[in-house]
Amino acid sequence: MPQSGPEAQPGLSPILGTGRDPEEDRVYEAAPALPAVPAQKVLRHSVRGQVLRALRAALVDGELVPGEIYSGPALGERFGVSATPVREAMQQLALEGAVECLPNRGFRVVARTSRTLAELAEVRALIEVPVMLRLARSVPAAAWEALRPAALATAEAAAAGDVPAYGEADRAFHRAVLSLADNGQLVQIAEELHRRAQWPLPGAPRVRRADLVADAAEHSALLEALIARDLPVVESLVREHFAGA
Template identity: 45%
Template structure:
């Protein structure tokens, strides 16, 4: 029994390392340390981390499933390049799904359900003020997906989650450096307030504006 438990602990430790590496790689993608179009090998990245290549390779496979990198035979992983056209299409899909869904949720969600999202909105603002981009992304993802989950359509939440991963928040670093990240963060509180007031039309307009801001940030980063 003891040996079996030891083996389980080892597996858990390996999984944790894989998750930590994936987290660090996402941070490097956001900060621009890992460049789109470039190929990186798992052993070289592992040497940077000071660990073995296996958890790095596994973490890269996780990122490949998210569309952030693509495997290159016998070489490693290429950071996926996302074109302006790609970003426009992701933005259009998100708006088509998220805007009317926010309107519908405004009419169906309870005050308690909406207020439960307030602490996450606070986290988004706090991360923006602390220049914690990974924290910002994590809280932002939890806010949007938890809000959409109130609609009761699991596939819709999965689809938006996938679109978010594939587009990544291009321009996040530039937005932070320009001091505009806090303003973007505060839009989550504005959205909640409008939904709590029962104003579906204004909530939809706020969501449209919020997604538009995100897209214009990507454009600012590209040019």
């Protein structure tokens, strides 16, 4: 099991240079113009956030293998940080259902089933489809035009075959659409479901670039229909998008 250092996780890349993070163990003086906040806390929060983003990307890309156990110190060495921000990030992933904590052993990546993905797709559709159809009837074309950069970002990530980047861009696009409903709780819940739906199944082949490109094309087609206020096409595209999720 991959617990013994850099060679055990060849796919993971250092995110903060090499060696352990010295800022974890000492406090710097704050610049005179800054608020009197201990620099160590700011640095630790920043490091933890970077590690969390890297671990989430590794989950989406399949570099963290479902069913395998990973130790905090081994991942910390791989990322070039101490074990503390890794453990903190892993605890957040445990709350999200991505890993489970094993006392004195590390963290096991949760192995899901195709049924789990189907259930997530069904719940996402129940939440997002009615909202998108309601927005299609009320949001002006200018607001949809403003989402073109978000749709373009998904197309660019898809063309590059960058699965983690596509995952982020895909969530950003859906988040931008749902934000037009002006319901923060809706956006938060939908984002969490979307993130969970992106984790691969055990042994699943890497997502093909062609599949990413096709998915991104649906975003652009949806925007065009929304701008034109072609409600039948909007409904068809939205339902097909979730049916293929």
